[in-house]
Amino acid sequence: MKKLVVFICIFLISACTPYTLVKSEKTDLNGLSVVPSGSWSALSSMLSVENIPTWTADGSLLNSIMFFGPISNEQKLIKGSDQTNYPEFRKDMLPSEVVEIVESTVTQLYGATILENGTLKPFKINNEPGFQFGFKFAGQDEVPRGLLATGIIKNDMLYIVLYQAANLHFYDKDLANVQRMMASISII
Amino acid sequence: MFAFRMKGIHLAKFTHFATILFALTLLSGCATTGNKSTRSSLDSLHTTSNVLLMPVDVELSVLTAGGELEPRADWTESAKDYMNNAFIEHQRTRNSRLISYHSPDDADPLSGQLAEIERLHGVVGQSILLHEFIQGYKLPSKEEFNWTLGPKVQALKETNENADYALFVFVRDSYSSSGRVAMQIAAAILGVSLQGGLQVGFASLVDLNSGEIVWFNRMFSGTGDLRTQESATQTVAYLLKGLPE
Amino acid sequence: MLLYRQCLLVSFLILAQINTVSAVTEPFTPVTPDVQPYYQPNDNVEAGLWLQLDKAEQALKHSPKRINDEKLNAYVNKIICRLAEDYCQDIRLYIVRAPFFNAQMAPNGMMIIWSGLLLRVDNEDQLAAVIGHELGHYLKRHTLNNLIDRKNKRNLSAFLTIGLAALGVAPAASITDFILMASIFAHTREQESEADKYGIQLMRKAEYDIREAANVWDAMIEEDKAVKANDSKEVGVPFFATHPPSEDRSKTLSLYAEQLRIIENPPTPPTHKQFVETVATFWSTFLEDQVLLNQPKRTEYLLQTLVSKEKLPGTIHYYNGELLRQRNEEGDIKLAEKEYITAIQYSDAPNFAYRELGLVLLKQKRFQEAHSYFNNYLEYAPDANDREMIEYYLSMEPN
Numbered sequence: 034m035k036k037l038v039v040f041i042c043i044f045l046i047s048a049c050t051p052y053t054l055v056k057s058e059k060t061d062l063n064g065l066s067v068v069p070s071g072s073w074s075a076l077s078s079m080l081s082v083e084n085i086p087t088w089t090a091d092g093s094l095l096n097s098i099m100f101f102g103p104i105s106n107e108q109k110l111i112k113g114s115d116q117t118n119y120p121e122f123r124k125d126m127l128p129s130e131v132v133e134i135v136e137s138t139v140t141q142l143y144g145a146t147i148l149e150n151g152t153l154k155p156f157k158i159n160n161e162p163g164f165q166f167g168f169k170f171a172g173q174d175e176v177p178r179g180l181l182a183t184g185i186i187k188n189d190m191l192y193i194v195l196y197q198a199a200n201l202h203f204y205d206k207d208l209a210n211v212q213r214m215m216a217s218i219s220i221i
Numbered sequence: 222m223f224a225f226r227m228k229g230i231h232l233a234k235f236t237h238f239a240t241i242l243f244a245l246t247l248l249s250g251c252a253t254t255g256n257k258s259t260r261s262s263l264d265s266l267h268t269t270s271n272v273l274l275m276p277v278d279v280e281l282s283v284l285t286a287g288g289e290l291e292p293r294a295d296w297t298e299s300a301k302d303y304m305n306n307a308f309i310e311h312q313r314t315r316n317s318r319l320i321s322y323h324s325p326d327d328a329d330p331l332s333g334q335l336a337e338i339e340r341l342h343g344v345v346g347q348s349i350l351l352h353e354f355i356q357g358y359k360l361p362s363k364e365e366f367n368w369t370l371g372p373k374v375q376a377l378k379e380t381n382e383n384a385d386y387a388l389f390v391f392v393r394d395s396y397s398s399s400g401r402v403a404m405q406i407a408a409a410i411l412g413v414s415l416q417g418g419l420q421v422g423f424a425s426l427v428d429l430n431s432g433e434i435v436w437f438n439r440m441f442s443g444t445g446d447l448r449t450q451e452s453a454t455q456t457v458a459y460l461l462k463g464l465p466e
Numbered sequence: 467m468l469l470y471r472q473c474l475l476v477s478f479l480i481l482a483q484i485n486t487v488s489a490v491t492e493p494f495t496p497v498t499p500d501v502q503p504y505y506q507p508n509d510n511v512e513a514g515l516w517l518q519l520d521k522a523e524q525a526l527k528h529s530p531k532r533i534n535d536e537k538l539n540a541y542v543n544k545i546i547c548r549l550a551e552d553y554c555q556d557i558r559l560y561i562v563r564a565p566f567f568n569a570q571m572a573p574n575g576m577m578i579i580w581s582g583l584l585l586r587v588d589n590e591d592q593l594a595a596v597i598g599h600e601l602g603h604y605l606k607r608h609t610l611n612n613l614i615d616r617k618n619k620r621n622l623s624a625f626l627t628i629g630l631a632a633l634g635v636a637p638a639a640s641i642t643d644f645i646l647m648a649s650i651f652a653h654t655r656e657q658e659s660e661a662d663k664y665g666i667q668l669m670r671k672a673e674y675d676i677r678e679a680a681n682v683w684d685a686m687i688e689e690d691k692a693v694k695a696n697d698s699k700e701v702g703v704p705f706f707a708t709h710p711p712s713e714d715r716s717k718t719l720s721l722y723a724e725q726l727r728i729i730e731n732p733p734t735p736p737t738h739k740q741f742v743e744t745v746a747t748f749w750s751t752f753l754e755d756q757v758l759l760n761q762p763k764r765t766e767y768l769l770q771t772l773v774s775k776e777k778l779p780g781t782i783h784y785y786n787g788e789l790l791r792q793r794n795e796e797g798d799i800k801l802a803e804k805e806y807i808t809a810i811q812y813s814d815a816p817n818f819a820y821r822e823l824g825l826v827l828l829k830q831k832r833f834q835e836a837h838s839y840f841n842n843y844l845e846y847a848p849d850a851n852d853r854e855m856i857e858y859y860l861s862m863e864p865n
Binding site (some may be wrong): 106118119120125127128129130133136146147148150151152153154155166171175177 | 515529531562563759760825828851852853
């Protein structure tokens with residue numbers, strides 16, 4: 034259904050702008066702020082999964098950054114529908130458990146298989162205790178992808194930023210910029 | 222997957238997503254072929270360059286009266302031969318040497334790497350179609366034509382005489398069955414336009430050192446024919462229009 | 467050669483009839499193949515389908531989801547060839563990581579077995595039953611005939627369009643989509659019956675225990691019932707989308723078993739041991755994939771019924787603990803703790819059990835005990851990729 038909307042949109046070009054340039058100044062999104070690094074385009078809400086703010090450098094088939102938050106107790110990262118089983122966040126979760134709900138969400142969202150687990154470590158978000166982790170997966174398109182996530186649970190709410198890109202060349206291409214952006218995150 | 226009416230034009234059912242993209246490029250007012258390259262003036266590549274021709278990803282189908290695509294293996298096999306002949310002819314007039322692709326054994330670990338490169342090329346190709354050829358979908362953060370598969374494409378050089386460039390070609394072609402043609406004529410009489418067969422394709426030239434896509438062309442036509450040598454040669458000419466010397 | 471073998475089989479079966487103790491009203495009439503070994507497409511339509519199937523197979527060959535383990539592939543290939551005999555060279559096996567009970571065979575000879583199937587079958591004979599069933603579909607050209615039918619062609623194109631993801635607009639696939647894709651290979655009830663029969667026939671010839679065929683289907687029906695009974699919206703079994711289940715099936719299979727029965731109690735073939743040895747190394751991976759689906763009712767059912775329960779008690783208790791910890795209802799954390807404690811008594815428990823024990827103790831603010839288990843984990847898993855986070859947990863103290 035959404036695809037049909039997109040196609041209709043294309044014919045009424047004046048009524049919609051699929052991508053806008055992300056300005057290189059501190060940007061507030063959904064309760065967190067980030068300083069962009071590098072050149073990114075923001076997807077319009079019509080193109081983003083469940084209106085979650087999403088940026089891309091080369092198109093979302095190749096790379097994207099999604100900004101989730103604030104997710105409150107017993108809320109899901111992706112709401113889904115009657116047919117889906119996305120897991121819920123709970124405010125008493127430890128970072129290891131947040132990894133689990135992200136893996137389960139990604140598995141279901143992309144029909145994916147987790148290929149490899151990356152490191153999980155503490156990460157300071159504006160000097161507050163957060164975490165960072167990664168893994169490799171392949172979705173229904175069979176393209177291996179790398180994922181890097183940075184998050185924090187603050188005031189019983191989860192904020193998490195997910196970067197994912199095609200493993201071959203693309204993941205590394207923007208990694209330095211992405212890491213700079215993740216280091217710049219603060220919770221409003 | 223679905224059919225819809227838009228401003229009195231009835232579009233046939235597209236089962237292939239790439240075909241949808243191609244249709245959009247036509248409807249958003251782009252020319253029937255359009256190419257992009259990384260340099261505004263097309264420089265010569267090298268004094269004599271070796272161009273690796275990747276196995277052509279081509280498929281010919283019959284568009285039945287009911288609007289469904291039935292792939293034809295016999296047409297596809299001969300189309301591959303005709304196109305290969307046409308590529309060889311085309312290269313003869315230029316300063317480059319065409320190398321045919323040597324594929325490693327399945328057991329060779331290189332074959333996994335190459336599969337990943339080919340898959341990535343498919344995704345990059347789609348991204349280029351979406352963001353460079355559909356009006357309104359250009360990425361504002363990407364002003365120049367700047368697409369790459371990354372330097373790991375060098376793996377392709379190893380088993381292919383150290384080629385300088387790789388040429389990827391993708392074509393999907395459908396032909397009206399006689400039932401369909403009859404319907405078209407009937408529809409035309411009634412003043413309604415029906416899609417006949419469609420020919421969609423793209424070609425990309427990849428620098429095998431950097432992985433950069435130095436040239437990309439998209440083709441969309443209602444009249445091309447890959448079932449004879451003569452018209453296949455013409456299709457190849459369209460596809461390679463503007464290919465750097 | 468083939469005709470001779472069929473004559474042999476028929477005589478064998480007739481003789482078997484005479485030897486059976488119980489009276490049976492109908493003899494078992496053997497099924498004959500509609501394809502020959504080294505089969506190639508007959509006409510343009512078939513050739514066109516093979517073109518697309520071959521392309522899909524190329525993608526599958528190097529798919530990141532494919533399980534390439536030599537030992538596992540060799541083992542399953544051996545079963546295939548034992549059942550398929552003269553057709554062995556026409557069949558190419560692909561085992562994929564997909565946490566559902568399913569197997570598919572395409573007309574061009576590619577056979578796909580999903581990891582969820584390998585997780586669920588109890589022994590080699592049950593695996594042979596499913597493979598035999600799929601071979602039955604292939605030998606009677608069921609899938610080919612269905613694909614040639616116009617309605618399914620459209621779906622085939624969509625299914626085989628590997629590598630084309632959505633515009634990034636909507637989630638690429640819910641589990642339902644995944645299941646619908648499998649339904650491209652959907653069969654009619656008549657085809658199902660025929661494949662059941664052919665499968666049994668092949669099993670008997672290859673000297674497998676044909677009673678296990680009924681057991682496989684019964685187990686799947688039980689699983690489905692148990693999950694639905696809990697008022698769960700957990701999605702169904704892809705296999706049932708393509709192989710409509712029926713209560714009659716068990717009865718029919720049992721009848722065939724009666725008709726073909728020679729030995730009352732066949733000895734356990736040595737192959738059962740090989741099954742456990744070969745497949746058990748993957749149970750953890752398969753269970754992980756199952757847990758990620760976030761279908762706790764189904765996972766719980768599996769943990770109670772899997773044969774691995776006896777073979778890998780540490781692993782089972784560990785996953786019991788995982789389910790409880792993730793459910794996190796009143797009292798679950800304490801129950802999870804008990805499961806992990808039990809798990810680590812067994813040598814097959816994963817190192818993660820120590821870490822999870824640390825986590826649940828940490829959540830109960832029992833810091834000292836938690837730290838002790840975290841240290842165990844780091845000791846047993848020196849290359850742990852979450853070491854830095856565990857060290858952070860170790861630094862957490864009561865405030």
